[in-house]
Amino acid sequence: MAGAGRILLLAGPVLWVAGANVAPLVEMARISLLDLYPAAPGHAARYGLESYAAFLDSAIYRASFLHSLVLSAVITVLALLMTYPLAYLIAIRSPARHGARYLLLLIAPFWTSEIVRAFAIMLLLSNHGALNGALRWLGITEAPLPLLYDQFSVGFGMLYAVLLAMLLPLYAALVRLPGELLDAAANVGAGPWSRLVRVTLPLTRDGIAAGCALVFLTSLGAFAMPALLGGAGTTLFSMTIGSLFASSAGRWPLGAAFGLILLVSGLAVAAAITRLAPPHRAMMT
Amino acid sequence: MSDIRIAGDRSTVTRRALLRAGAAAGLAAPAVLRASRADAGAVLNVTAYDGFIPPAFRQQFEQQTGIEVRVRLASSQAPELNLLVAERPSPLTDICTVTGNRIHQFFDAEVIEPLDAERLRNWSRIDPLYINADWLAVDRAIMAVPLLLGAEVLVYNTQQVTPPPDSWGAMFNPRYKGRTAYVIEDFLQCTMLYQGADGTFAAYVDHPAAAQRAVNAARDRLIREKPQVLKFYDDGAVLQQLLVNDDVVLAQTYAGTVSRLILAGKPIRFVIPREGSISFVYNFAVVKNAPNRDNAYRFLDALLAYPGIGDALTRSAGYASTFTDAGASLTALERQAFLLTPDQLKRIRFASYRAQKLNSSLIDRAVEEVNAG
């Protein structure tokens, strides 16, 4: 490519990323090194690594950090297992004219505010909720089943919240899959599983990687759903970070440091996931 | 201020890049949506909670003065303070809502300024209990106008909790295992009261080690009793749902949170337990460097002078007001839903101003430990 064109191509994104993404983080990194923030305007700033040391020292923080990583990984796998068949049906196994409608139907729920949806899930799962009401009415249970404010309801809510971030990349990958290829595979006698494993899945690795990266990152930062649907034993790292910024004792440095820790680990996982999608050529050989 | 300067060197570069990008976005913006700022004549910008400005009063004030009252709704102190800190030193906001236990923090952050009390008449309409409280003043200068009382209460379902509880200890009764909820930060102080410690922290101002011991004792109790609690909540709306959906039958909260349920006839009542409770007051304060300071004072003055303001506030916000004639125009049910009896009022205490810094650092840490423990 011509040098000038190349520079032009790179200039915009580099400026955008430096200005919009990196500059705010530089500020966050600075805060993470301070001893106190927000501080009274007269307070002389002192820099140090105490906030990072606090993370390593505290079993509480490490536990909620691990909890977040594990939960996000589980949510990502569940979302992939659940969404792939949906995307497959919509993109490939429905007449082209109807695919968009099937897709729209799955997108529509997400126009409702997340917080209102969280309250609706409470209404569904609570003791006086719709599900328990139905079970009682059918005579299946007598006492209400406790379904809310534990790992189950958090998973329920988060899976709901991230579904779309998995569905759209998968759909985008599947919809461009050449149908003739699948037919050809079928014609040479490949069974359904072998077609899935040897043709469809490899050809849609880009979508799988994009979906997993998006879902993992979104779950890691998720705040509203776990805060509203979680119980007394389900503290996630994002909630810890949130409470540090809400604290009244100038504990932003801790929150900023933890935010950076979450960010770096999230990016590392996302980068690893995206490597699972090799470039086109490598894949065809 | 240092936080402005950090990325300052880059601003000229990024500004150009963003102007270009901004032009694209501008094309997509319908012209009607382009907000015009400060050119609309007399305005007043208030950051308040839902219902804190009674609609009838607002309408009358706007008509009489020609000042347009613009309200931005906040719903808790932390985001509001963070927003106001980010607006420094040239705020958009003229009046903000601050709770009594946060006044020192708002003041230290240079977000609010002392009131020019001379400019407001009718101070006498507010109960002296609040005007003379130590948390309202900094160096003898009154900081804010007290409006509504956030009384810390024990709320219970009358059909499932019998006899009515009269101690915070009910929260630890095995009968209600898994059916209680609380705000950790607040209930920690209630537990301190229950254990006979000084939840106002006034006694600990010069004894930080004793304060630490008292906080630790309460913290350990809460960690030990974790199976008792179904949910740590933060928003009143969540507690309302917990009670309505019958997930929770007993909880610590502020009286105003459940007034709507009582009015609607739900079997919900509240008490102030015999150990007492640490409460707080919602206040309006004038923001430091407020762009429309004169309008802010006209507004506060008119608010204090408005006939029946106390009950109007109570009806629109759901909390008991701080005015001396509180309750004069309320029905019997409304009194039950909104107000405290004189006996209950006597058991209310406030966190001591001098102890606020001490207690917030101790409590923050204990809250995390309870959360994770």
Add this chain to the structure above:
Amino acid sequence: MRGDADMRGRHAALRVFYWGAVVWLFLPLALIAVMSVTGSSFVGFPIERVTMRWYGDMLRDAEFLRAFLYSCGAAAGSTVLALAAGLWTALAISALRSTSLRATLFCAACLPIVTPGIVSAISLRIFIRLLGLDPGYMAIVLGHAIHAAPLVVIMLVLRLRTMPTEQVEAARTLGAHPARAFLDVTLPWLAPAIAGAAVLALLESFDDFLRSFFLGGYQPTLPVLIYGRLFSGLSPEINAIATVVLLLTISIGFAGERLFRRAQPA
């Protein structure tokens, strides 16, 4: 050749799964709709009376209508900006030959989705002051676009990686201008990913509370208004609002899909 009996059986299973997912997604929404007609002043079972009062309140609620339109405007503006920035960035990343540079730019471009919401909201508030931008519409559009651009980048970069490059090269060899090759080959290949990214960007903006709260002036977006009103509790009016927004978006979506399908040659 997609129609033998065995396949049809499996498709039936897939269809059942699909409709199961639809029911799962719509169950909470159905409850929202049911609660929008409750006669009591709070949300919860049992419903003793049915009323349309909350819909009346909503229609008279000028504050809500303004906030709704404002949110739509912010979502549209920020999506356009996020798509432009995200597409440009994705193309630049794909054009880089060095793996480490590519990884660096990719990670830097993804930063905003992993930044805790409150941190990004506050640093954006400081950032717009540096740019000399007042809080308000433009600030919200910029903030939402910054947040949504990584979604676009992730989807497009991965899409570009699997693009059959022979086609572009063929077009080039045949003497097509790079721009021509881009429009004729690259863009159509990217189209589904762009459409998907646009939907995600629109939704992110439409549902964002924190950034809108910090970057907005005294005109609230819909989520900011809803959060503020939640202080006094979840009112059935909020459910009425959510129901109307849901029905509106479904009808607009399906109407748009119909128009689009008609415009296409068969």
